[in-house]
Amino acid sequence: MKFETKAIHVGEEPKLKEDGSGDVVIPIHLSSTFARAKVDKPTGGYEYSRTGNPTRGALEKRLASLENAGFGLAFSSGLAAETVLCSTLLKSGDHVIAFDDLYSGTKRLFNTLFSRNFNIEFSYVDARDTGNIKGAIKENTRLIWLETPTNPLMKLCDLKAIAEIAREWNILTAVDNTFMSPFFQRPLELGIDMVVHSTTKYLNGHSDSVGGAIMLSDDEIYDKLKFNQNAIGAILSPFDSFLVLRGIKTLALRMERHTKNAIEIARYLESQPNVKRVYYPGLESHPQYELAKRQMSGSGGMISFEIVGGLKEARRFLEGLKIFSLAESLGGVESLIEHPAMMTHASIPKKDREKIGISDSLIRISVGIEDITDLVDDLDQALQGVE
Ligand SMILES: Cc1ncc(COP(=O)(O)O)c(C=O)c1O
Known part of the structure; x- marks a missing residue:
């Protein structure tokens, strides 16, 4: 089978x-x-x-x-x-x-x-x-x-x-x-x-x-x-x-849709002036893109990115979203977004976080399977609200 x-x-x-x-x-x-x-x-x-x-x-x-x-x-x-x-x-x-x-x-x-x-x-x-x-x-x-x-x-x-x-x-x-x-x-x-x-x-x-x-x-x-x-x-x-x-039973369908939405969001983020860096293995700009293609048959629904600025800008952006829920966890049909340094990875001491690259400007998205234009529009209005 x-x-x-x-x-x-x-x-x-x-x-x-x-x-x-x-x-x-x-x-x-x-x-x-x-x-x-x-x-x-x-x-x-x-x-x-x-x-x-x-x-x-x-x-x-x-x-x-x-x-x-x-x-x-x-x-x-x-x-x-x-x-x-x-x-x-x-x-x-x-x-x-x-x-x-x-x-x-x-x-x-x-x-x-x-x-x-x-x-x-x-x-x-x-x-x-x-x-x-x-x-x-x-x-x-x-x-x-x-x-x-x-x-x-x-x-x-x-x-x-x-x-x-x-x-x-x-x-x-x-x-x-x-x-x-x-x-x-x-x-x-x-x-x-x-x-x-x-x-x-x-x-x-x-x-x-x-x-x-x-x-x-x-x-x-x-x-x-x-x-x-x-x-x-x-x-x-x-x-x-x-x-x-x-x-x-719907894992395959969901993973395909998570990935399709995530690729569009990763490309959108990469084109934004107030986004410093996007971490997504489905982007050609990912330093291990070749390994990703060899080892995985898709790039999944998880994206991290760094917003220009620091905690203040990250907070303003995160609290301005309407469709993305500000919540820990990932992998559900609904889009979630979070701030690793203050949420999922807060238990790691700041100096250890910074050593591996988890800065205060880092944001993690679990891209859901909603309509992609609704998701991009929501990110866009929140990013514009930061400036
Ligand atoms: C990659 C990864 N592994 C393991 C866990 C732990 O799983 P659980 O929360 O079901 O105990 C998590 C939870 O967020 C996770 O993201």
């Missing part, structure tokens, strides 16, 4: 009853426990809903199929997925190499819980240059953690090249694929070991569910992660599983 067909059918094949009828859409199985016929073995494979649930199971099957993975696991948030992955595969004294531009919540998790409490060492490097990854490898390096494009500066890293280095050194690799979704980028096909998603974003796509996922093909690692999904208990609820299953 091709991507669009899998996104609609995998995990939700109707099971016909004796009278020939059957649900086309999987029911939301709310039962917390499942009755069995015999003491020694659960009937039908389910015993307790934290351990396994039919609605979550359907989603996990679909998630795996989209990344062309052997296995999928669904969690209560993207950060819960990251927590289970790291606490399963790392132990005290291990070393992790991570991209220096990451979603700030991931950095907070690494720098507080895993670094301070569990004595895991993190080296943050500019992974745009694969040599920096190579240079940071130590004897105790166990994991390389990547995002591409990064949040919010849209930096890319070469997944195939990094996967090759990691294999040579017997180091595991994980990629947060939230920004691209499996529709535009499939890291496992490039040799990466594990993919992580915040399903809160494009996979669900409607800003009404918080969730996370891990997809992978190694059965030994899967068994360990599945064990800890149950042992830690940070599972996705049946209702949220249903929402994400429903959202995924």
